[in-house]
Amino acid sequence: MFVQTTDDPLDEVLKPPPDESPEHRAIRLQNEAEAKSVSLAIDAGIKAELHARRKKRIVRLLLLGQSESGKSTTLRQFQRLYTPTAFREERILWRAVIQLNIVRSIRTILNALTFPSTSRHTSPYSSPRSRAHTIFLPPLPNHPPLPSIEYELYNGNGNDTTLTFGSSSPTSVNRHPHHHSHSPPSNPDSDADSESDFVYPHQHGHYPHRSPPSNPSITLAPTPGLDALKARLLPLRHIEALLIAKLVPPNEEEATYFARVGAGSSAGASSSTRTSTSNLSAGSGYGTNHRYRNQEIFVRPGPGWKGGLARAIAGNTGLETQDEPQEVLNMCRSDIIALWHDEGVREVLRRRKIRLEEGSGFFLDDLERLTSLKYMPTDDDVLKARLKTVGASEYKFEMEATAGRDSGTEWRIVDTGGSRSQRPTWAPFFDDVDAIIFLAPISGFDQVLSEDRTVNRLFDGMTVAVCSSSLPFFRAPWTLVDTKLLPFLLPCLCFHEDSILLWKAVCSNKLLANVDLVLLLNKCDILEKKLKLGIQVSKYIRSYGDRKNDLDSVSKYLRNKFSAIHRQYSPNPRKFYAFFTSVTDTATTAGIIASVRDMVFRQTLKQSKLL
Numbered sequence: 001m002f003v004q005t006t007d008d009p010l011d012e013v014l015k016p017p018p019d020e021s022p023e024h025r026a027i028r029l030q031n032e033a034e035a036k037s038v039s040l041a042i043d044a045g046i047k048a049e050l051h052a053r054r055k056k057r058i059v060r061l062l063l064l065g066q067s068e069s070g071k072s073t074t075l076r077q078f079q080r081l082y083t084p085t086a087f088r089e090e091r092i093l094w095r096a097v098i099q100l101n102i103v104r105s106i107r108t109i110l111n112a113l114t115f116p117s118t119s120r121h122t123s124p125y126s127s128p129r130s131r132a133h134t135i136f137l138p139p140l141p142n143h144p145p146l147p148s149i150e151y152e153l154y155n156g157n158g159n160d161t162t163l164t165f166g167s168s169s170p171t172s173v174n175r176h177p178h179h180h181s182h183s184p185p186s187n188p189d190s191d192a193d194s195e196s197d198f199v200y201p202h203q204h205g206h207y208p209h210r211s212p213p214s215n216p217s218i219t220l221a222p223t224p225g226l227d228a229l230k231a232r233l234l235p236l237r238h239i240e241a242l243l244i245a246k247l248v249p250p251n252e253e254e255a256t257y258f259a260r261v262g263a264g265s266s267a268g269a270s271s272s273t274r275t276s277t278s279n280l281s282a283g284s285g286y287g288t289n290h291r292y293r294n295q296e297i298f299v300r301p302g303p304g305w306k307g308g309l310a311r312a313i314a315g316n317t318g319l320e321t322q323d324e325p326q327e328v329l330n331m332c333r334s335d336i337i338a339l340w341h342d343e344g345v346r347e348v349l350r351r352r353k354i355r356l357e358e359g360s361g362f363f364l365d366d367l368e369r370l371t372s373l374k375y376m377p378t379d380d381d382v383l384k385a386r387l388k389t390v391g392a393s394e395y396k397f398e399m400e401a402t403a404g405r406d407s408g409t410e411w412r413i414v415d416t417g418g419s420r421s422q423r424p425t426w427a428p429f430f431d432d433v434d435a436i437i438f439l440a441p442i443s444g445f446d447q448v449l450s451e452d453r454t455v456n457r458l459f460d461g462m463t464v465a466v467c468s469s470s471l472p473f474f475r476a477p478w479t480l481v482d483t484k485l486l487p488f489l490l491p492c493l494c495f496h497e498d499s500i501l502l503w504k505a506v507c508s509n510k511l512l513a514n515v516d517l518v519l520l521l522n523k524c525d526i527l528e529k530k531l532k533l534g535i536q537v538s539k540y541i542r543s544y545g546d547r548k549n550d551l552d553s554v555s556k557y558l559r560n561k562f563s564a565i566h567r568q569y570s571p572n573p574r575k576f577y578a579f580f581t582s583v584t585d586t587a588t589t590a591g592i593i594a595s596v597r598d599m600v601f602r603q604t605l606k607q608s609k610l611l
């Protein structure tokens with residue numbers, strides 16, 4: 001029976017009729033009882049859901065470390081292990097990145113063969129014999145004609161070659177003298193070009209091994225073999241532009257920065273091709289502006305670039321795709337393989353100290369498979385692919401049931417860009433993080449930072465940085481520190497810029513005082529290779545002294561260094577977790593990631609007093 005306690009007009013409506021019969025009343029009461037129980041059940045469901053949501057654990061991990069330390073690769077390992085279906089589905093999207101990695105490796109080789117390496121040889125125009133040429137290339141198959149674009153390439157025998165792709169091009173490759181606007185300026189140092197420290201191939205396109213001369217310079221010889229090979233590899237420049245245009249959104253200002261700096265002629269290019277044009281001009285920029293030739297293509301983390309690629313290949317299985325870069329790679333396959341396996345080329349790279357196989361995105365040892373028309377990236381390929389990160393982004397993982405007791409926990413992993421200009425983006429994540437995974441690529445003891453070639457990756461570069469508790473480290477980008485300002489920036493410490501410096505900064509940061517730090521001493525596989533090649537650690541790290549130059553001794557020595565810093569700089573005592581890793585190695589990394597996950601999970605429970 002309703003008890004009317006309010007003046008609610010609804011009550012008036014719901015009031016039983018005054019002449020309600022006993023039968024009708026019984027039915028009405030039964031209906032009301034049923035409605036009430038349904039309503040109660042709904043309320044209970046909502047309550048339970050709210051309760052479950054409140055109970056749901058969220059663990060937030062932050063990946064830190066210098067550029068190329070392996071942060072994004074570690075994230076991909078997490079994805080591979082904990083969201084395998086999504087990881088597998090996305091493999092096809094990585095093909096473009098791998099193609100770009102291959103093309104860039106080839107470009108590095110061709111540049112090494114072409115450009116003199118000594119500091120006085122900074123201009124490809126410096127030869128008095130320089131003359132520009134134009135090569136007209138036919139439009140590539142299965143691709144709409146591109147506007148006519150010109151690129152310049154120093155072809156190694158004193159001539160500049162301008163390449164033109166476009167619908168107006170003749171159908172055969174031929175050369176003719178280029179107009180005067182591309183004529184090389186005269187250079188008073190031009191005689192210097194008659195000698196350089198690189199080996200030229202002989203006339204049949206092979207690169208004979210030459211024993212090192214007593215003088216590090218090697219006299220140049222005419223190089224028709226190399227010219228022919230390079231001409232056959234020219235389409236790689238075209239696909240480099242296509243790939244960049246595919247991967248970098250057209251509105252990406254930063255990605256095209258260096259292109260604009262090194263831009264050549266791009267008149268007539270449509271706005272959609274301007275990205276590729278200007279980036280190709282950057283390709284020409286490595287002819288005319290050497291300092292930009294190592295610029296990396298990057299993407300902002302998150303699904304953005306993948307979304308664009310996915311749309312581009314929508315409806316395609318990836319097996320019978322008409323993928324132009326793949327077709328061009330396939331077409332150039334034998335030349336690429338010949339180039340990479342040539343002893344003479346290897347010798348040039350050795351002399352130039354270019355060790356592609358130790359660098360990022362190295363795929364040249366597997367060209368047969370990777371250049372096949374039906375190539376589909378494997379898990380390992382995806383892990384080895386290199387795509388620089390800019391900015392920071394959070395990735396969510398629901399652990400699957402197989403993950404055991406932490407199933408239902410939501411893991412949020414933040415991947416960050418590690419190059420110097422990116423480090424200020426780390427700070428906003430510091431106040432809400434459960435653990436930090438810090439990657440230190442210990443193979444970098446004999447390398448310099450790609451963004452500053454005066455700075456050793458691990459130890460010995462001398463750079464000034466500002467670090468103080470009152471001036472948050474990461475909000476004071478080192479790049480902004482001007483030496484003129486130094487007297488005003490106190491306290492000011494002189495650091496050795498490198499992974500060690502970063503580790504010190506992370507350990508000492510007060511915001512992170514209660515955050516667990518997990519150190520991955522990464523790239524052990526490369527370290528091992530270097531040590532086997534006889535590279536002496538003591539040459540680069542003076543304090544290493546006369547310890548054994550083997551993997552065990554070196555890695556333990558480095559771990560102790562990091563551990564000592566952790567002990568000394570942590571504001572509060574905390575445990576030190578360190579692992580030796582090669583995060584591209586799926587077999588070993590799976591176990592390590594499981595340990596890290598368990599350890600972080602336990603600590604999180606402890607801190608939330610659930611354990």
Ligand SMILES: Nc1nc2c(ncn2[C@@H]2O[C@H](COP(=O)(O)OP(=O)(O)OP(=O)(O)O)[C@@H](O)[C@H]2O)c(=O)[nH]1
Nearest residue numbers: 068069070071072073361384386389418523582583
């Ligand atoms: N051989 C080897 N290569 C590795 C290892 N870890 C990472 N790499 C490779 O090194 C390159 C750089 O790795 P990333 O994960 O992109 O580096 P990152 O720290 O994310 O770099 P940024 O995005 O620039 O900050 C990639 O090509 C990886 O495949 C390793 O342990 N061994």
Ligand SMILES: [Mg+2]
Nearest residue numbers: 071072388389
């Ligand atoms: Mg990255």
